[in-house]
Amino acid sequence: MTEIPRQAGRPREEATAPALMDAARRLVRTNGYDKVSITQIIKEAGVSRQSLYRRWPTKADLVLEAFFESASQGAFGDERHPDQGSARQRLLDLLISIFDHIARDGAAMRSLIASAQEDPQFRASFIEKFVLPREEIVTDILQRAVESAELPPQSDVAMLSAMIHGAFWYRMLNDWPLNTAFAKAMVSQIFGS
Template sequence: MTREVASGRPVNAKASAALKAAALRLIRENGYDKVTIAAIAKEAGVARQTLYNRWNTKAELVLEAVFEETHNYAADPMLETAGDCRALLENFLIKVFQHLNVDGDILRALIAAAQQDRAFQDAFLADFVQPRERMMTALLHHAQEHGELSPNRDPEVISAMVHGAFWYRLLNRKPLDADYARAIVSEILDCRAPVR
């Protein structure tokens, strides 16, 4: 997603953090389409070229900022110390939904941007979607290893279905809340293989 500076000079970490914070703050207040690169640089108190030294486009900057923000809500679960798998799955989804409720408008804008730019679409998939899918898949494997998910179920397929369910709700501005998280987990864990 990010690129190296041609001169090999490292990008100032403080300036990068300021740019990401400014981008989120402005876009949350004004909407993605109304915020320009110039406005973000001005808000961050840095030169526009500093932004372009790290990101090619506004979408790339915002994607990195949003992905980092996800860790304030739903970081990679510590499976080795995890207890009840149902509670772990529910808590993870609840936290994911809390973030989607905060930055849903930004994510909808990024999804739209990805449809117009194949390179950004690839970055969005690799840098945002797939890491979250891997976390969910790992949780499902953990549930399977602990006997809470049938060995006949495919964790990767289930993970894709879970993401499809909440992306659909996000795109259609339908509620994403704790009740929906619990409903998804019930559909996953309470499903039993048919008796033969």
């Protein structure tokens, strides 16, 4: 009879990762990224330091994943079926969703961006995991708009995407309103009234 080998160590609790991410989000929203320590996060989550480090090698990895998860819950939902609806409507829905997230987490996002300026490794991770995926989605929507003749064939989709991102990052960094009206104005400028 062959014995099934037993894995060493205790099994991970399924609630540990969500508890750590929730604690990280709450603390960063309240205090800003640079004022939050690993000790505060594990205390708030009610878990051990080992539980955190088994999942994330650094505070930055945990915090970025926590905010990526929070941002992705609404911001990408409509893009699971990219062929449904017009590109204009998909872009509008995406921007409204992103702006809703920024309304909720704008201060925390500004804190993360400020910290990314001081830490090149953190900045690279922030760009890779947060900035570029959103840029790719917007660029894809615009490319589909060209292919479906919603935008002229000579449209520079990379430039349009950069302009969209520039406008909302600029407003977010200055803590100016990002709302449905602004999303509609942006989309009207790109697609025409």
